[in-house]
Amino acid sequence: MKKLTWNEVENTADKLVENIKESKFSPDYIIGVTTGGLFPLAMLAKRLEIKNILTITASKITKDKEEIVTIRNLPNVDLQDKKVLLVDEIAQSGKTLHKISEIILQRYKANELKTATLAANGDVCEFWPNYFVLIEKGDWTMFPWEKEKFSKYDLKK
Numbered sequence: 001m002k003k004l005t006w007n008e009v010e011n012t013a014d015k016l017v018e019n020i021k022e023s024k025f026s027p028d029y030i031i032g033v034t035t036g037g038l039f040p041l042a043m044l045a046k047r048l049e050i051k052n053i054l055t056i057t058a059s060k061i062t063k064d065k066e067e068i069v070t071i072r073n074l075p076n077v078d079l080q081d082k083k084v085l086l087v088d089e090i091a092q093s094g095k096t097l098h099k100i101s102e103i104i105l106q107r108y109k110a111n112e113l114k115t116a117t118l119a120a121n122g123d124v125c126e127f128w129p130n131y132f133v134l135i136e137k138g139d140w141t142m143f144p145w146e147k148e149k150f151s152k153y154d155l156k157k
Helices: 006-022 038-048 095-106 144-152
Strands: 029-034 053-063 066-073 083-091 112-121 134-136
Touching: 006 038, 006 112, 029 038, 029 095, 038 053, 038 083, 038 112, 053 095, 066 095, 083 095, 095 112
Parallel strands: 029 053, 029 083, 083 112, 112 134
Antiparallel strands: 053 066
């Protein structure tokens, strides 16, 4: 398990913003996937100076070795002809990003959509974000906002 510090997350967010700016992509809206994507959403919105901020609630469970993504909350907004940046903390398999991307393009008719995460899992990711900084290996990355999970793991091993 890789455990990231706040300092590492801040540095990663800075690099992510550099990559987005270098690509000349200038989103009208930034959308974060709750709950893990809320911290990167805030960091990127501030650094990119984007005021149009939205969230989408999604969850993913594994049942019979298949990942099932459920979308529970979508914003009521007109994104037609808008450029949208979709943000989450990690693209583990990428299926959550993929499903939400399809909704943004098909239902909301966004003109352009890019995805960004702090990290992607190099072992199992199937739908890679447009922008990411860290490539993680293995089955878990712990972010500093997940402190309540520390008690579930013996981090000394």
